[in-house]
Amino acid sequence: MSRVAAFVFRRKGGKGWHWTDIVTWVWLVGGLFIMFGPAVWLVGSSLKTPAALAEFPPTILPYVTQKVSVEGFDKPFDLYEVTLDDGSKATLAEVRRIGIVSQMVDPKAPGEIIKVNIAQRTPVREMSFATENYTEPFTHFDFFRYLWNSVFVTVVATLITLVVNSMAAFALSKYEFRGRTAAMLVILATLMVPLSVIMVPLYSIVSALGLFNSLWGVILPTVATPTGVFILRQYMLTIPDELVDAARMDKASEWQIYWRIILPLTAPALAVLAIFSVVWRWNDFLWPLIVLSRKELYTLQVGLSIYSGELNVQWHFILAMTVVTMIPVVLVFIFLQRFITTGIAGTGLK
Amino acid sequence: MTIDGSGKTGPRVGEIAMAPVRFAMGLVDAPLRKLQKVAGLGGMATFFLLPNMLIFGIFVLLPFFINFAYSMTGGSALFLSDRSFVGVDQYARLFDCSNYLDPNSCAEDTFWTAVGNTGWFVVLQVTLMIAFSLVTALILNRDLKARSFWRAMFFFPVLLSPVVVGLIWKWILQRQGLLNFGLYGFGFDPYAWLNDRTWSFAAAVAVSIWAHMGFYTLILLAGLQAIPKDLYEAAEMDGTRSMRVFMRITLPLLMPNLLVVIVLVLIRAVQIFDEVYVLTGGGPGTSTLFLTQYIYETGFATQLRNPGLAAAASILMGVVLVVLTLVQLGLGRSSDKNGGRK
Missing domain, CATH: 1.10.3720.10 (MetI-like)
Known part of the structure; x- marks a missing residue:
């Protein structure tokens, strides 16, 4: 045994264990449970039936009590493992329960009612995935509508963000003109004006433009992000001006220089901004909550939060919808996580 | 900023994502050439900056300044013109x-x-x-x-x-x-x-x-x-x-x-x-x-x-x-x- 322990706890270079090694180990293993555990628990719970969700203590995997239909009765009954008075065991179906006495029948010989103390019975359980949690919201609620709204907002806002911000960044990095510094300062200054500070007047402006209760009212105020202009401009500054001059000598128009020379060379920074924009817009909550008051316009985030307030008891649907809302971001995480983490480490933006 | 390894994957991802955009941008080139003849290089800089500045102006700067006016008015009306001045x-x-x-x-x-x-x-x-x-x-x-x-x-x-x-x-x-x-x-x-x-x-x-x-x-x-x-x-x-x-x-x-x-x-x-x-x-x-x-x-x-x-x-x-x-x-x-x- 001690040899196994020695093998498991062996360290590189034959050095002994320092207290910091133990802290590291505890921190990382604890982190594994705390960081991933809640999401895993959510996915597991979303596959349980409402009855299983109401149980305490909960089971790790989605178990349900097995049902059996008995001849002569309309609805199926729960199946129990029963210890009878003479010590023999039997599998019986519960017809009804009165106090601590359960009236049961043998599914194979349903003629006779057997009375059993409830302490003597244990339910027969089987694993069952409640996939209807996922399929029913699509028919009961406007879930598809929300999904479509979210996808529309995310895709359109990201495309506009990329075009508008890269154009501005191009102007700010490759042209000398009066007011360039002022424009840059104005853009940076807007970093200081978060949504929570301007939401009241912004709401009146969006209403005045007729964008209240419109997905464009969600999209437009978000597309000119100062961080977007900033990272694109920093990247474009590293592209040599000689390229632009050479293109001009070859009679390329400024627009062609922008989209045929500068944009392709800025692709890595554009990709970073695109990933960020997708995650930002997909996750936006407060502003859509203010602008969208008609149900058919809700984004997933708004619809989910409103339903979780209304249908407090219908956790099985809410959990399943939460999982679906989480999926795109989890995909981004799995495939692009390295890209994002290096992007943040480099720029400190979120 | 540093984007490690993106030199390999970045442009490819970008190319696919940019394909429809490329097409649209080719279409607008001819009118913009004419604009460039009229406006000159400095004008083109303004042109590139304009969309961003407009959106910033309407959705960030304008609300920022209106906010002060808002805080000086009372009532529950939405638009500033319908609201009464109440000072501080x-x-x-x-x-x-x-x-x-x-x-x-x-x-x-x-x-x-x-x-x-x-x-x-x-x-x-x-x-x-x-x-x-x-x-x-x-x-x-x-x-x-x-x-x-x-x-x-x-x-x-x-x-x-x-x-x-x-x-x-x-x-x-x-x-x-x-x-x-x-x-x-x-x-x-x-x-x-x-x-x-x-x-x-x-x-x-x-x-x-x-x-x-x-x-x-x-x-x-x-x-x-x-x-x-x-x-x-x-x-x-x-x-x-x-x-x-x-x-x-x-x-x-x-x-x-x-x-x-x-x-x-x-x-x-x-x-x-x-x-x-x-x-x-x-x-x-x-x-x-x-x-x-x-x-x-x-x-x-x-x-x-x-x-x-x-x-x-x-x-x-x-x-x-x-x-x-x-x-x-x-x-x-x-x-x-x-x-x-x-």
């Missing part, structure tokens, strides 16, 4: 208190409750957030196997939406939830944590740390990795004790990053809303009501909405944020200077 009445109402430490003595008691809650939240959350992300960054900076996996693990919740974060934890903290299940194993009775004033506040702090810690850990980790290794080698040769190495080498050299992180966490903590709103809805009672929720509810959600009052409150919050941002910019500049000197 809204501010006077916010500050109408016989004792600032007791929200119940104020005319606008929910505002002061929100201010008090936000204050406590900022103090607790910022301290714990810095502590947790610093420890995590120090651990991730060690000679670990599969470091990128561990780093990604702590980063995972950062990408989740606040609504998803709020719902996940609401589910875990409820009576039949995972936390009670765990405690049940130690013989505790199930408890509805989010119905308890103190515990729901603690949950708000803990959940917001869980959701954002990975982001700050990344920035601190980048700072740690920028510290030259030879300093540690020299310290090891001198037999310096690890605590002393931390205080004399790691902490001073990490300070610029640490200060920036502190201010970033502060700015975000002052504006806390989304995940807590979904988690607790500000309750029970007003125990987790924070400033942004107060502004949102005063301006939009309640029956007797008062946009003027909400605007006044948002300006007060804006002042705090501007001060914090200026501190951040100042810190950023001084750390740039240090970087230049090296």
Whole structure:
């Protein structure tokens, strides 16, 4: 045994264990449970039936009590493992329960009612995935509508963000003109004006433009992000001006220089901004909550939060919808996580 | 900025994503050539800048300035032209208190409750957030196997939406939830944590740390990795004790990053809303009501909405944020200077 322990706890270079090694180990293993555990628990719970969700203590995997239909009765009954008075065991179906006495029948010989103390019975359980949690919201609620709204907002806002911000960044990095510094300062200054500070007047402006209760009212105020202009401009500054001059000598128009020379060379920074924009817009909550008051316009985030307030008891649907809302971001995480983490480490933006 | 390895994948991803855009941009080239002949190079610069500036102007700058006008008007009308001028009445109402430490003595008691809650939240959350992300960054900076996996693990919740974060934890903290299940194993009775004033506040702090810690850990980790290794080698040769190495080498050299992180966490903590709103809805009672929720509810959600009052409150919050941002910019500049000197 001690040899196994020695093998498991062996360290590189034959050095002994320092207290910091133990802290590291505890921190990382604890982190594994705390960081991933809640999401895993959510996915597991979303596959349980409402009855299983109401149980305490909960089971790790989605178990349900097995049902059996008995001849002569309309609805199926729960199946129990029963210890009878003479010590023999039997599998019986519960017809009804009165106090601590359960009236049961043998599914194979349903003629006779057997009375059993409830302490003597244990339910027969089987694993069952409640996939209807996922399929029913699509028919009961406007879930598809929300999904479509979210996808529309995310895709359109990201495309506009990329075009508008890269154009501005191009102007700010490759042209000398009066007011360039002022424009840059104005853009940076807007970093200081978060949504929570301007939401009241912004709401009146969006209403005045007729964008209240419109997905464009969600999209437009978000597309000119100062961080977007900033990272694109920093990247474009590293592209040599000689390229632009050479293109001009070859009679390329400024627009062609922008989209045929500068944009392709800025692709890595554009990709970073695109990933960020997708995650930002997909996750936006407060502003859509203010602008969208008609149900058919809700984004997933708004619809989910409103339903979780209304249908407090219908956790099985809410959990399943939460999982679906989480999926795109989890995909981004799995495939692009390295890209994002290096992007943040480099720029400190979120 | 640095984007490692993106030279290989970046352009390919970009090309696919840009394909329809390319087509559209080819179409607009001819009219823009004509524009260029008329406007010249300087004009083209304006042209490129214009869309962004328009959107900034309409959706950021204009509301920013209108906000001051809003805070000087009363009534529940939406458009500024329909609102009556009341001077500083809204501010006077916010500050109408016989004792600032007791929200119940104020005319606008929910505002002061929100201010008090936000204050406590900022103090607790910022301290714990810095502590947790610093420890995590120090651990991730060690000679670990599969470091990128561990780093990604702590980063995972950062990408989740606040609504998803709020719902996940609401589910875990409820009576039949995972936390009670765990405690049940130690013989505790199930408890509805989010119905308890103190515990729901603690949950708000803990959940917001869980959701954002990975982001700050990344920035601190980048700072740690920028510290030259030879300093540690020299310290090891001198037999310096690890605590002393931390205080004399790691902490001073990490300070610029640490200060920036502190201010970033502060700015975000002052504006806390989304995940807590979904988690607790500000309750029970007003125990987790924070400033942004107060502004949102005063301006939009309640029956007797008062946009003027909400605007006044948002300006007060804006002042705090501007001060914090200026501190951040100042810190950023001084750390740039240090970087230049090296």
